[in-house]
Amino acid sequence: MITIVETCIYAENLDETIRFYKEVLDLPLIAFEEDRHAFFKCGKGMLLIFDPNHTSRVQTEVSGSPVPLHGAKGENHIAFSVKESEYENWKQNLIDNGVAIESVVKWPNGVDSFYFRDPAGNSLEIIRGDLWNLGNEKKT
């Protein structure tokens, strides 16, 4: 069985976007290379943010092996899950930081989520609890 350990998004305004994930979303910064990337720990996985103008063009190597080129432009989407008891606090935290709530959705199974954007325009969503019935979120 494979599990996702690195989720990537792209930001051409890398510094501003890094600040958002660090200061507003409160993620611990694990690695940083100026004008190339910032890697954050996010729960049991990693959130990697790259400048696509760098990673799609500049070949890097690790121990003599190439790290394949990648990089996308446009708006990516990530959904985050939070405990039910922390959901309203997260929404208020974003509003307090001047982040616009773009949409609030009630999914057919009754689970709530809301959408907002990072400074690169990526579409982010915070879900109250376990939308997908994955069994990895406590209800309180």
Next chain:
Amino acid sequence: MITIVETCIYAENLDETIRFYKEVLDLPLIAFEEDRHAFFKCGKGMLLIFDPNHTSRVQTEVSGSPVPLHGAKGENHIAFSVKESEYENWKQNLIDNGVAIESVVKWPNGVDSFYFRDPAGNSLEIIRGDLWNLGNEKKT
């Protein structure tokens, strides 16, 4: 604390890409909408694949609320983790399916990984065990 529950990639050749994740990577298909998306369960999270020509242009609604537009073009990156004991089997499985191994890397902490592409050109990586010391992979 927020955790990632939906990781997204984009594919303009959606049907071919869906087949790859279903048949070669052996992920369970949870939801499908023709010409728009396929959602797969992947460990404790979801892997969502969208046609960016649809999701960046066609507004959808859930219970009267808009689902914000998103969609990126280019090559995204996802890294998957597998148990150490399953790593070589995964590499052989891909080779047996005619998938080219683009690079094999030994990271500074000794952890191995290899890279390949999905039919949309997204850069995928399979890591042997716990590269990031996240503590969520058993060693055997």
